[in-house]
Amino acid sequence: MSSKVNAVENSADAQVWNRLLALHAYVENRLATALQRGHGLGLSEYRALSFLDQAQDNELRMTVLADKVGLNQSSVTRLVGRLNAAEFTYRDPCPDDKRGMYTVLTDAGRARYREASTTYSDTLTAAFDEAAAIDPAVASILATVREAR
Template identity: 70%
Template sequence: MWNRLTALHAQVEGRLATVLQRRHGLGLSEYRALGLLAEAPKSELRMQELATGLGLNQSSVTRLVARLGAADFTYRDLCPDDKRGVYTVLTDAGRTRHREARATYEEALTGALDEAAVGAPELAPLLGAARSALG
């Protein structure tokens, strides 16, 4: 069962990554980072908070933030209380790109979960819960 769930996760993630890249020029981690920042107070997070929220290590999140910054979706800012702390801050362009991509993400996720339910009836309760969490 665990192997089936892991394979399903990889399949869904691959589909999401492909559709986001093709339609919006965003990688899956980039989309998720923009989402975390959009939901954060003041639309900013410390680099470590962003890494934790994405499940990435510090090196990976640094490269991710560099890509987002190069696209003008975020910028880096020093923490006023601790000059060693660095924040990643969402820009208006980043907020707009995330908003544009959100419907695509939700549509692709719903479609992938619907397909998975047909191919893996043993996972139906889990897939149903995931679909209902989408709203």
């Protein structure tokens, strides 16, 4: 059994996946640090503001926001609570579903998102470039993905 497990762990796909996971962790760390230091935002908070900025009428149902940010209902409720406390969003009851709740982006939230978006973009590019310089396989992966844009 041990040799089968080692064979699977060492397969080409597993190696690519492990590189992608390492790249993901590296980039997420860099983004989280830059957003927190530069704008007082966590990565999930930034992403929530981004999705709200892109949404029609700058609002999303809480369940939709949870799916987009990749959080469960409890976690997105806490996230939106932080955004509300900072006056970046407010809650608005759903008119056709009394149980439903919208999260709506405020002007202050839009401004903070737009300020932070330059930091996000610059940090993302720098993290990709740094990771590519360290690992030629990651450089190849990134080149392929960047070409597919």
